[in-house]
Amino acid sequence: MNYLAGEYDVIVVGAGHAGCEAALASARLGCKTMMITISLEHIALMPCNPAIGGPAKSNLVREIDALGGEMAKNIDRSFIQIKMLNTKKGPAVRALRAQADKTSYHLKMKRVIENTENLDVRQGIVEEVLKKEGKVRGVITDTGAKYFAQAVVITSGTYLRSKVLIGLNSVSSGPQGQMPANKLSENIEELGFKIFRFETTTPPRISKKYVDFNKMKIQPESKGKMQFSFFDRIDPYPEKQIPCWLTHTTEKTHDVIKKNLEKSLLISEEIKGAGPRYCPSIEDKVIRFPEKKKHQIFLEPEGWDAQEMYVQGLYTSMPEDVQWAMLKTIPGLENLKIIRPGYAIQYDCIDATQLNLTMEARHLEGIYFAGQVNGSSGYEEAAAQGIVAGINAALKIKGKESFILKRSDAYIGVLIDDLVTKGTREPYRMLTSRSEYRLLLRQDNADLRLTEKGYQAGLVQEDNYKKFAQKKEEIENGKKFLGSITVNPNKENLEKLEELGTAPVKSPTTLAQLLKRPEINHEDLKVFNYEIINYDREIIEQVQIQIKYEGYINKQLEQIEKFNKMENRKMPANINYLEIKGLSSEAREKLTNIKPHSLGQASRISGISPADISVLMIYLEQLRRKEKMK
Amino acid sequence: MDSDTITAISTPLGEGGIGIVRLSGKDAFSIVKKVFKTKNKELKSHKLIYGKIVNPEDEKIVDEVLVSFMSAPHTYTRENIVEINCHGGIVPLRKILELCLKQGARMAERGEFTQRAFLNGRIDLTQAEAVMDIIRAKTDAGREIAVSQIEGKLYDKIKDIKEKIVGLLALVEVNLDFPEEDIEEVTVEKIKKSTKEIVAEIEEILETADDGIIFREGLKTTIIGKPNVGKSSLLNALLKEQRAIVTEIPGTTRDILEEVISIRGVPLRVIDTAGIRKTKDVVEKIGVERAEKAVRESDLVLFIVDAKVGIEEEDRTIMEMLKNKKSIFIINKIDLVDSEKVEEIIKKIDERPVIKASFKYGSGLKKLEESILNLVFKGEITPAESILINNSRQKGSLEKAKKNISEALQGIEEEIPLDLITIDLRRGWECLGEITGEALEEGILNKIFSEFCIGK
Ligand SMILES: Nc1nc2c(ncn2[C@@H]2O[C@H](COP(=O)(O)OP(=O)(O)OP(=O)(O)O)[C@@H](O)[C@H]2O)c(=O)[nH]1
Numbered sequence A: 001m002n003y004l005a006g007e008y009d010v011i012v013v014g015a016g017h018a019g020c021e022a023a024l025a026s027a028r029l030g031c032k033t034m035m036i037t038i039s040l041e042h043i044a045l046m047p048c049n050p051a052i053g054g055p056a057k058s059n060l061v062r063e064i065d066a067l068g069g070e071m072a073k074n075i076d077r078s079f080i081q082i083k084m085l086n087t088k089k090g091p092a093v094r095a096l097r098a099q100a101d102k103t104s105y106h107l108k109m110k111r112v113i114e115n116t117e118n119l120d121v122r123q124g125i126v127e128e129v130l131k132k133e134g135k136v137r138g139v140i141t142d143t144g145a146k147y148f149a150q151a152v153v154i155t156s157g158t159y160l161r162s163k164v165l166i167g168l169n170s171v172s173s174g175p176q177g178q179m180p181a182n183k184l185s186e187n188i189e190e191l192g193f194k195i196f197r198f199e200t201t202t203p204p205r206i207s208k209k210y211v212d213f214n215k216m217k218i219q220p221e222s223k224g225k226m227q228f229s230f231f232d233r234i235d236p237y238p239e240k241q242i243p244c245w246l247t248h249t250t251e252k253t254h255d256v257i258k259k260n261l262e263k264s265l266l267i268s269e270e271i272k273g274a275g276p277r278y279c280p281s282i283e284d285k286v287i288r289f290p291e292k293k294k295h296q297i298f299l300e301p302e303g304w305d306a307q308e309m310y311v312q313g314l315y316t317s318m319p320e321d322v323q324w325a326m327l328k329t330i331p332g333l334e335n336l337k338i339i340r341p342g343y344a345i346q347y348d349c350i351d352a353t354q355l356n357l358t359m360e361a362r363h364l365e366g367i368y369f370a371g372q373v374n375g376s377s378g379y380e381e382a383a384a385q386g387i388v389a390g391i392n393a394a395l396k397i398k399g400k401e402s403f404i405l406k407r408s409d410a411y412i413g414v415l416i417d418d419l420v421t422k423g424t425r426e427p428y429r430m431l432t433s434r435s436e437y438r439l440l441l442r443q444d445n446a447d448l449r450l451t452e453k454g455y456q457a458g459l460v461q462e463d464n465y466k467k468f469a470q471k472k473e474e475i476e477n478g479k480k481f482l483g484s485i486t487v488n489p490n491k492e493n494l495e496k497l498e499e500l501g502t503a504p505v506k507s508p509t510t511l512a513q514l515l516k517r518p519e520i521n522h523e524d525l526k527v528f529n530y531e532i533i534n535y536d537r538e539i540i541e542q543v544q545i546q547i548k549y550e551g552y553i554n555k556q557l558e559q560i561e562k563f564n565k566m567e568n569r570k571m572p573a574n575i576n577y578l579e580i581k582g583l584s585s586e587a588r589e590k591l592t593n594i595k596p597h598s599l600g601q602a603s604r605i606s607g608i609s610p611a612d613i614s615v616l617m618i619y620l621e622q623l624r625r626k627e628k629m630k
Numbered sequence B: 001m002d003s004d005t006i007t008a009i010s011t012p013l014g015e016g017g018i019g020i021v022r023l024s025g026k027d028a029f030s031i032v033k034k035v036f037k038t039k040n041k042e043l044k045s046h047k048l049i050y051g052k053i054v055n056p057e058d059e060k061i062v063d064e065v066l067v068s069f070m071s072a073p074h075t076y077t078r079e080n081i082v083e084i085n086c087h088g089g090i091v092p093l094r095k096i097l098e099l100c101l102k103q104g105a106r107m108a109e110r111g112e113f114t115q116r117a118f119l120n121g122r123i124d125l126t127q128a129e130a131v132m133d134i135i136r137a138k139t140d141a142g143r144e145i146a147v148s149q150i151e152g153k154l155y156d157k158i159k160d161i162k163e164k165i166v167g168l169l170a171l172v173e174v175n176l177d178f179p180e181e182d183i184e185e186v187t188v189e190k191i192k193k194s195t196k197e198i199v200a201e202i203e204e205i206l207e208t209a210d211d212g213i214i215f216r217e218g219l220k221t222t223i224i225g226k227p228n229v230g231k232s233s234l235l236n237a238l239l240k241e242q243r244a245i246v247t248e249i250p251g252t253t254r255d256i257l258e259e260v261i262s263i264r265g266v267p268l269r270v271i272d273t274a275g276i277r278k279t280k281d282v283v284e285k286i287g288v289e290r291a292e293k294a295v296r297e298s299d300l301v302l303f304i305v306d307a308k309v310g311i312e313e314e315d316r317t318i319m320e321m322l323k324n325k326k327s328i329f330i331i332n333k334i335d336l337v338d339s340e341k342v343e344e345i346i347k348k349i350d351e352r353p354v355i356k357a358s359f360k361y362g363s364g365l366k367k368l369e370e371s372i373l374n375l376v377f378k379g380e381i382t383p384a385e386s387i388l389i390n391n392s393r394q395k396g397s398l399e400k401a402k403k404n405i406s407e408a409l410q411g412i413e414e415e416i417p418l419d420l421i422t423i424d425l426r427r428g429w430e431c432l433g434e435i436t437g438e439a440l441e442e443g444i445l446n447k448i449f450s451e452f453c454i455g456k
């Protein structure tokens, strides 16, 4: 029995990182939105590592921020440590990472959601997505509540038919003892989605009280104030931060693992989902890299005053007693106590190649998917898809043009294009090496790249947009300024240059030209009594990067120009690929399945050859001419 | 349409040895202007202009040519087109093509000029199908070519280089994407070493890559020398039969004699001539004149002296004749003298390959054959008439890859951060031509995950 409980524009199923961003985006764009979650206590839960950011991931977080999303602001309000990584490397891979207070992160996000206009939240398990006349019409929960909606966004994370594995035990359960969503999984299959089985592993949490930190290396925060969001300053900025700790496994640890291998369901291969290669279990590492005598282990606190410490690097699904035995062999953990054991979780996800770049399913109007259910992994990856799905669900209802980020615009664009065009056979994690235009998609310029787009879509607030416009102007002025001041080769200047340890100038040289020299920084220019005064560090940073790396930036711009030529050739949705003579049969099949929206996207589908692309070009031209004749 | 510039040899070598290199695209004019020197001040569209193709790197003249610059849109492809007509044979034709590739043109795919003509509205809709057929055929032809020996070898070497670049990128990328892992640290020294190796390897391939020429007609090879030095003996030895009359009487061969032989698949048209000497004998005189003419017309000359006789005045005349010819110097009858005498002779001749031989007893023949093949495959000699299998494409790719990898190396030396260096490395990889279905990103990740223990 069910009853009609309400009617919404958009319903978001799930309240993880994808769900939160999707629901907020939709509601903020003025759609009546409801978020349904299995547990209100688990809104924006971080079931795995207590950190947000890192290489490529920090770019995602800042892109979400530039578009008007919440993740950056929320971690800024709840971090216990923040750090800039890769500082010795170049600007393209510098990365911010924060350790979160998990409880605080959850609570703060919950408050934001509760206080957002147009957004309702309720607890419940969605069991069925309703369909009417080939379109999605709403959902039904386990308690019989029926909700109508024009769009449903599924952000079910790892909850679909999930199974938790510890040792040889396998239990039907979501993360951290949550209820799994079994019926929804079946329903999704019935709706015509192909299901894959993925798996991921999480390490044990141990009690801080029993750790001997004297045997470990301290991992402090970076110096100076840092934050993710471009817009809201953290106020007050935390006075102190909490360190992480570094230790390592020993040969004894490895012996324990080797002796107990048959006690792991995963290793004994009885049931195997596709696990991520970048995040192998400690069992895997010991087997695959026998020559390594120790592996790094980081201890990360899960909150300001939390007892739990996350044992980074010790992903395992060994039986609990073996986990104890393993942990004891690690320097500093001789007397440890486990709070929660590590476990592996297996879950259903869909084949994301069935989606459009808007995250909407191709064969069923009104249903969107975002997050781990699409085969990605990571909070940041989930949130990035969530915001795009939320924006698109809302824009479509409002009859507006869809919102698509290209590979040349953002890591979000790379992420979605990879998932939707190529698909993934393992949990997909964002890496900077996945981006062809890494130098342009930096974390420091995400606002410059995307604020305009977020504003056009309607998600960026007016005052934030103004701040952005001003920043842009100041950067331009700063660049002009440095280009307008010249250093003449007189005695005084030559001495100053020598002092800076750089070659003399032979003719009048601008400060901008000097700044291009690898050994010269903006700081150094002060000796000529010039500096870009009154500007924020952020602006100076932009001016410096843009001038210093101009040559490389131009190389990438050139590549993007080429890329865009192909991207801008749109493929009509109604092409019958089976009819096109000259395409290989593999190409026909793949193109029919994926229905690329541009020639560029078509060229990235595996198995599509340059010859197929030439044929498509000719076919498009034929179409165009026939069109013209009409 | 705003597209890149493509080039190809459009007429391999027609009547009278004229070949055409054609370019189409927005940079066609500027590319050719970099290598074309003419006295004409104005380059009128659609007019033949006389001038020289000059290699901008060493200022050497490649060939005298007639060039027509044709401005868009009144051209076959509706883009700017340049046609370079050259008559100097296959070597300059290829050289010109390679220069155009070096200056930024891309080797055209088969049928690509026609494809552009269609895409730019030059060809009728009804012909679209025909264009698609050409494109389809291209993939099959591509396979065929890769199978051919000359191309196949180069293809394999390029694959090796690509692998090396991926390996290097994986090492760099793993350090960038996994900063806190305890993995092999990438040092500037290590990258410098690897990039240097890659550049050196590309250079080596470029140097040794044979010219990809196969022969329809044999390589015209003339045997020359004073009477009685053993010319006819050499012909017989090469033929492995007693074709020419051999006697101890000088002047036995009175007229030229031609035979076709094959050295490991390379066909040679070998011409035995009358011995060259000052003579009053009319018949022999005519023979000598013919010998001189044969030398002028030949691709390669085998010049023999008798070890026992040494170098005499006539030999100096012959050497004068051979000044601008590819030739191999042979000292025959070494069985009759001691090695000091042979060395004395060698001292007296200028730079060219020298073979010590005794054709009567069969020694030196192998060395000679190898020496001939060497010259052919290094591209130092090419017959006037030949068919060309094109490996200019690969060579062009290699040149561009070399440029990018060298830029990476330069960047490292200037202490540019590694994430920027990868831009050039990746571009280098991309230059090496795409093989269907190969994605660089996937290649790098596979390498990372198979070779590094990652897991934070
Ligand atoms: N000892 C010795 N005799 C040789 C050798 N090669 C050729 N002869 C002899 O030298 C003589 C001349 O050889 P040909 O091959 O007829 O010389 P040619 O250069 O063709 O002479 P013309 O046709 O008269 O110009 C013959 O008697 C050969 O047997 C060699 O390597 N060693």
Ligand SMILES: [Mg+2]
Binding pocket: B231, B232, B233, B244, B245, B246, B252, B253, B273
């Ligand atoms: Mg003779």
